[in-house]
Amino acid sequence: xxxxxxxxxxxxxxxxxxxxxxxxxxxxxxxxxxxxxxxxxxxxxxxxxxxxxxxxxxxxxxxxxxxxxxxxxxxxxxxxxxxxxxxxxxxxxxxxxxxxxxxxxxxxxxxxxxxxxxxxxxxxxxxxxxxxxxxxxxxxxxxxxxxxxxxxxxxxxxxxxxxxxxxxxxxxxxxxxxxxxxxxxxxxxxxxxxxxxxxxxxxxxxxxxxxxxxxxxxxxxxxxxxxxxxxxxxxxxxxxxxxxxxxxxxxxxxxxxxxxxxxxxxxxxxxxxxxxxxxxxxxxxxxxxxxxxxxxxxxxxxxxxxxxxxxxxxxxxxxxxxxxxxxxxxxxxxxxxxxxxxxxxxxx
Amino acid sequence: xxxxxxxxxxxxxxxxxxxxxxxxxxxxxxxxxxxxxxxxxxxxxxxxxxxxxxxxxxxxxxxxxxxxxxxxxxxxxxxxxxxxxxxxxxxxxxxxxxxxxxxxxxxxxxxxxxxxxxxxxxxxxxxxxxxxxxxxxxxxxxxxxxxxxxxxxxxxxxxxxxxxxxxxxxxxxxxxxxxxxxxxxxxxxxxxxxxxxxxxxxxxxxxxxxxxxxxxxxxxxxxxxxxxxxxxxxxxxxxxxxxxxxxxx
Numbered sequence: 001x002x003x004x005x006x007x008x009x010x011x012x013x014x015x016x017x018x019x020x021x022x023x024x025x026x027x028x029x030x031x032x033x034x035x036x037x038x039x040x041x042x043x044x045x046x047x048x049x050x051x052x053x054x055x056x057x058x059x060x061x062x063x064x065x066x067x068x069x070x071x072x073x074x075x076x077x078x079x080x081x082x083x084x085x086x087x088x089x090x091x092x093x094x095x096x097x098x099x100x101x102x103x104x105x106x107x108x109x110x111x112x113x114x115x116x117x118x119x120x121x122x123x124x125x126x127x128x129x130x131x132x133x134x135x136x137x138x139x140x141x142x143x144x145x146x147x148x149x150x151x152x153x154x155x156x157x158x159x160x161x162x163x164x165x166x167x168x169x170x171x172x173x174x175x176x177x178x179x180x181x182x183x184x185x186x187x188x189x190x191x192x193x194x195x196x197x198x199x200x201x202x203x204x205x206x207x208x209x210x211x212x213x214x215x216x217x218x219x220x221x222x223x224x225x226x227x228x229x230x231x232x233x234x235x236x237x238x239x240x241x242x243x244x245x246x247x248x249x250x251x252x253x254x255x256x257x258x259x260x261x262x263x264x265x266x267x268x269x270x271x272x273x274x275x276x277x278x279x280x281x282x283x284x285x286x287x288x289x290x291x292x293x294x295x296x297x298x299x300x301x302x303x304x305x306x307x308x309x310x311x312x313x314x315x316x317x318x319x320x321x322x323x324x325x326x327x328x329x330x331x332x333x334x335x336x337x338x339x340x341x342x343x344x345x346x347x348x
Numbered sequence: 349x350x351x352x353x354x355x356x357x358x359x360x361x362x363x364x365x366x367x368x369x370x371x372x373x374x375x376x377x378x379x380x381x382x383x384x385x386x387x388x389x390x391x392x393x394x395x396x397x398x399x400x401x402x403x404x405x406x407x408x409x410x411x412x413x414x415x416x417x418x419x420x421x422x423x424x425x426x427x428x429x430x431x432x433x434x435x436x437x438x439x440x441x442x443x444x445x446x447x448x449x450x451x452x453x454x455x456x457x458x459x460x461x462x463x464x465x466x467x468x469x470x471x472x473x474x475x476x477x478x479x480x481x482x483x484x485x486x487x488x489x490x491x492x493x494x495x496x497x498x499x500x501x502x503x504x505x506x507x508x509x510x511x512x513x514x515x516x517x518x519x520x521x522x523x524x525x526x527x528x529x530x531x532x533x534x535x536x537x538x539x540x541x542x543x544x545x546x547x548x549x550x551x552x553x554x555x556x557x558x559x560x561x562x563x564x565x566x567x568x569x570x571x572x573x574x575x576x577x578x579x580x581x582x583x584x585x586x587x588x589x590x591x592x593x594x595x596x597x
Contacts, residue, residue: 293399298436301396302446302506303424303454312449316440316489323440 005032005096005124005152021236021268022207027176028150032094032122048333051080051112058085058095059125068101072109078327080112087119087148096124103135105160110327113141115151122150129155131163139167140330141179142337147204149174155181161188161216168325169196170334172341173204173233180209187216187247196225197321199338199345200233200265207236214247214277221252226321228314228345230261239284240272247277254284259291259317291317311346315339349374349545350395350514355406356570357387357394364390366570367406372514377546379556381581382567383589388549389433391567392518396430397423410514424450425457427513431503431520438490443502444472446490447509454510475508479535496523497532504535515539515546521555533558553581568592 003010003024008031012019052075054067064081071079087093103109117123131137137157145151151174157165163186169179183192194210212221221241229235241252258267271284291313299309315338322338325331350372357365364387372378382388394401395408397420408415415423438446452462463471476483479501491499500520507515517536521529536559540546548559556564556578564580565572566589573592574580 292436295436295438297396297398297420298432299438299446299450300420301424301430302450302510303421303457304450305419305421305453305457308449308453309421312441312446313438316438319440 002126003124005094005122006034018209018238021238021270022176022178022205024152024176024178027205028092028122030092032092032150033088034094048080048112048329050329051075051078053080053082056081056083056099058121059097059099059123060095061097061099061125061127064099064101068109072107077108078110078112080114083113083115083125085117085121085123085149087117087121089119091120092150093119093121094123095121098126098128100128101137102130103132103137105132106134107132108136109138110330111137111139112330112333113139115141115143115145115153117145117149119146120148124152125154127153127155129157129165131157131159131165133160134162135160136164137166138326140325140327140334141167141169142334143169143171143174143177143179143206144337145172145174145177147173147175147202150176152176152178153180157181157183159184159186159190159192161186161190163190165191166193166326167195168321168334169208170322170338171196171198171200171206171208173198173200173206175203176205178207178209180207180211182211183213185212185214185216185219185221187214187219187250190219192219192221193324194221194223195321195324196227197318197338198227198229198235199318199341200227200229200235201231201345203232205234205236207238209236209238210240212241212252214241214243214250214252216247218249219247219251221250221254223254223256224321224324225256226318227258227267228261228318229258229265229267230345232264234265235267237267237269237271239270240274241282241284243273243275243277243280243282245276248279250277250280250282252280252282256284256286257317258288259314260288261290307346311342314346315342318342349376350408350410350547352395352408353406355391355394355408356404357390358402358404359390359400363404364570365394368567368571370565370572372545372547374545375542376562377540377548377559379548379550379561379564379581380567381550381553381564381584383593384551386567387570388567389518392430392516392547392549395423395516396420396428421453422457424510424512425454428516429507429510429512429514430516431507431518433519433522435491435499435503437492437494439492441490442488443486443490447472447506450506451510472505472509475505478538479505479508480531481505497525497528500524500528500532501535504532507539508535513544515544517546517548517550519549519551521550521552529555529558553585556581566592
């Protein structure tokens with residue numbers, strides 16, 4: 001999955017199957033230039049008590065290991081990674097780097113990742129996670145980037161028996177935005193959940209790519225992704241679940257549902273199940289459509305005007321994904337974030 | 349109260365109602381009975397304003413106000429309430445939020461102030477209790493995973509809170525066992541008032557044992573072919589619609 005943001009030759013294009021619907025080379029065109037690291041980060045739109053806060057400027061993950069330790073030791077395993085990037089006036093500012101988090105057996109980490117920024121920038125970040133036996137990681141990701149940003153966030157997650165991995169990604173899109181997760185599923189009681197919700201408008205692009213590799217017996221995976229798209233926004237969802245030979249007893253379910261609110265908006269969904277084991281339960285469901293006219297009539301017949309009814313139903317469509325977030329504080333914070341974003345969104 | 353004149357309605361270019369005339373005065377409960385496909389539900393949907401129900405002739409007024417000149421939500425604010433045969437599930441919206449949003453939308457349209465949260469909760473708690481609805485159920489998404497009886501009780505709860513002037517009950521008895529039927533009927537009966545009218549749409553006489561109508565109209569092939577008192581329900585139950593099918597042909 002590696003490519004070098006600063007070397008155009010390596011940029012993936014539509015000829016790469018994995019990037020067919022998100023052509024980075026075509027989007028980027030000019031090579032971003034590295035910006036000297038700055039510590040000047042705007043105050044976040046969210047406030048959250050009880051989390052250890054670690055700022056990540058661009059993709060600079062220095063100090064991450066110490067931050068994880070501090071969160072585990074003094075903050076009940078709650079860490080907030082505040083990503084922030086800033087553009088430059090002459091051309092595109094580029095950031096690229098890797099970070100790594102290792103959880104020992106039985107450790108629990110709740111990781112809140114926010115991605116914000118300003119101006120013209122391009123970021124390519126890679127996070128590597130390893131979860132030892134019985135470890136638990138809940139990632140709640142809020143991608144609140146400007147419509148000028150190019151943002152590719154990749155991660156690999158290596159699980160062990162009885163480990164728990166959960167990720168919920170909330171996105172409002174960017175000029176080009178991709179969130180990509182590769183999970184190696186250890187089975188033997190390990191559980192994985194990869195959810196997502198998106199609200200896209202204007203000319204934004206969001207690509208949610210998940211790759212799941214069930215290598216051993218009795219692994220459980222669930223995925224629920226829901227989103228709303230309007231204007232000329234584009235969404236790509238690529239979900240692949242691979243069940244290797246011998247990974248019997250795998251139970252994997254993937255669901256993606258999108259509402260397209262007007263003609264110009266676009267959703268491309270590519271769910272894939274690749275199964276080489278016997279005795280598995282796998283399912284994927286994918287629906288793309290409009291708001292349910294019956295539900296709309298039902299709401300209006302009770303007195304709601306069309307705008308109110310549409311807003312209510314759109315909110316209702318997204319909210320179940322957020323309600324599944326385990327951490328109470330994060331659930332409330334993300335709900336608040338989505339409600340704030342939704343205010344201007346529903347009035348089509 | 350509700351006055352329907354010579355109403356003709358098409359759905360997808362097929363004429364369903366063919367010159368229906370009906371008057372329900374304030375304070376009265378009228379029932380519409382008829383065989384499958386007669387146009388009973390079409391009448392309810394048309395009055396409420398469902399989009400693909402095209403009125404090609406006739407009129408309908410509620411307290412003198414032209415219903416067809418109003419949008420769906422304006423009819424609700426004017427006091428019309430259609431209780432659905434199959435109330436919709438609204439995942440992600442707690443029942444309380446749904447009802448409060450509807451109530452305040454109606455009040456706003458009528459130029460009244462919003463009902464405060466404590467006042468709304470207090471009223472809701474009282475009504476819910478009388479309908480044997482647990483407050484916890486109202487915190488769950490509306491109708492999601494509710495039984496048939498629970499869904500219909502939610503419909504009655506909404507009637508009681510929205511206080512419409514005119515109620516249309518579309519097959520309210522469908523999917524109800526005897527106990528649920530009793531609770532729902534008692535809820536509806538409690539809403540009978542001198543300034544409120546009701547139209548009960550049903551297949552069977554069963555519901556009319558619990559909600560006794562002042563008049564019964566028989567709807568066959570888009571028209572009312574016969575009207576009578578409450579005893580008509582029992583006659584129909586004994587003899588069926590056959591004799592009226594002949595009349596319509």
